[in-house]
Amino acid sequence: MIPSSLDDLTERPTGEAMWRGWRxxxxxxxxxxxxGRYLKVNEACASxxxxxxxxxADDAPPYFTILIVAHVIVPLMLMLExxxxxxxxxxxxxxxxxxxxxxxxxxxxxxxxxxxxxWARRMHGFGSxxx
Numbered sequence: 067m068i069p070s071s072l073d074d075l076t077e078r079p080t081g082e083a084m085w086r087g088w089r090x091x092x093x094x095x096x097x098x099x100x101x102g103r104y105l106k107v108n109e110a111c112a113s114x115x116x117x118x119x120x121x122x123a124d125d126a127p128p129y130f131t132i133l134i135v136a137h138v139i140v141p142l143m144l145m146l147e148x149x150x151x152x153x154x155x156x157x158x159x160x161x162x163x164x165x166x167x168x169x170x171x172x173x174x175x176x177x178x179x180x181x182x183x184x185w186a187r188r189m190h191g192f193g194s195x196x197x
Contacts, residue, residue, distance in 0.1 A: 078187075080186040083182035123181055127176045
């Protein structure tokens with residue numbers, strides 16, 4: 067396969083692209099904003115012009131968000147129950163808002179990480195092939 071552009075020849079650092087995604091920035095330049103709204107990916111980076119619309123994060127961000135949040139909340143909930151045996155209303159008041167807030171905070175960051183990974187690995191619309 068003959069590269070069609072100079073970008074096809076350059077190495078894309080995976081860790082740096084994923085970190086930029088965590089910060090919700092363009093995986094190529096790190097300065098442009100990835101999202102126009104909460105989870106709505108911009109068509110292109112305003113800073114470097116990278117087309118972001120070709121990403122295919124699909125169901126992976128919610129899956130990883132649920133996986134991480136459950137592994138944080140459930141052990142904390144069990145420890146509280148074992149040590150203090152609080153009433154059920156306290157569990158509801160504490161864990162439900164904490165779970166929702168943690169999910170809302172993590173979801174765009176995890177989606178950004180996955181988009182950064184896709185860009186670095188030239189996957190799903192970020193390679194040299196057309197969409």
